[in-house]
Amino acid sequence: QKVEWAKLKTEHSVSADGKNFVVGANIGAPKDMEAVLDNGAEGVGLYRTEFLYMESDHMPTEDEQFEAYKAVLEKMVGKPVTVRTMDIGGDKHLSYWKLPEEENPFLGYRAIRISLDQDEIFRTQLRALIRASAFGNLWIMFPMVATLTEFQQAKAIYEEERAKLADQGVPMGDIKLGIMIEIPAAAVMADQFAKEVDFFSIGTNDLIGYTMAADRGNDRVSYLYQPYNPAILRLINTVIQAAHVEGKFVAMCGEMAGDSIAIPLLVGMGLDEFSMSAPSILQTRSLIKKLETESLKHLVQKALALQTNDQVKELVEAELGDKI
Ligand code: PEP
Ligand code: MG
Helix, strand or coil: CHHHHHCCCCCCEECCCCCEEEEEEEECCHHHHHHHHHCCCCCEEEEECHHHHHCCCCCCCHHHHHHHHHHHHHHCCCCEEEEECCCCECCECECCECCCCCCCHHHCCCCHHHHHHCHHHHHHHHHHHHHHHHHCEEEEEECCCCCHHHHHHHHHHHHHHHHHHHHCCCCCCCEEEEEEECCHHHHHCHHHHHHHCCEEEECHHHHHHHHHCCCCCCCCCHHHCCCCCHHHHHHHHHHHHHHHHCCCEEEECCHHHHCCCHHHHHHHHCCCEEEECHHHHHHHHHHHHHCCHHHHHHHHHHHHCCCCHHHHHHHHHHHHCCCC
8 A cells, every 4th residue: 555655646636526635744843844745745734833942942043943944945845834833832841931830731821822922932933934935835824813803913913023024125925824723712703713814724633622621641531532523523614614605725734634534524524735744645645536525525414413423433434434
């Protein structure tokens, strides 16, 4: 099978009935680009920039960040690169920047909440990104957005920094601005967000955890971490349809995007991009090439009407057993 998959490296991810999808890669640093190119990614769907901060012994400077972002954009030669602004907090700590101890770090001070509160750090990152945008096809997204106001505030800060750099004559490219959908409130309000953003990227790792109120790292409750639970599928379907009503692009960058049970359902819902760790890309492309999008729309309707995670899994296995 691996030999068959390797042949797909230079191909596009097109379903059996001719619909195009993007299969992209998740990365944490420019050094990950070798695997991205080796596996024929059609984009970088998630660049987790917090690793730049975590692997440094000081707050990364604007120039250090610029070099990292530019390196990734140049390697992708015009293919889209989605960079997520720093998602610090929760379980991600920095030695040189002490954040307050919290009783509930996963419901606390993290990601866009820190960026909006301590905006100098955020502005530095945005300037580095805007400067790097001259070297490729850059999409920027904000993590852990819960409200429209947060997106509007982040966008306003971005526009200010962009205007200042433009005044200085700094070269820059077109940039798309989007959000991660990983907090249930944002998923529920997707129709409103879709009017304001350029794209969504669904972060199922957190979205499932917050929707089921279960930590998959906790053995006693990890059984509740159910990607195929119709509650999760309904939420994801709502987000995809809401984006498409406004003609907006929807990616998924959580682990579910590379899950062979979930992929046929996501193709049926019309998800535009699947982003995953590089070693899963060719297998996913191979699966997409076998799928018929029209018949999967019916499969989605059946799945959304089921009661449990296991029932959905059995349905997909029964209907697509030979392909997945
Ligand atoms: C997610 O939450 O699904 C996601 C992609 O972000 P992270 O795994 O970095 O929290
Ligand atoms: Mg997340």
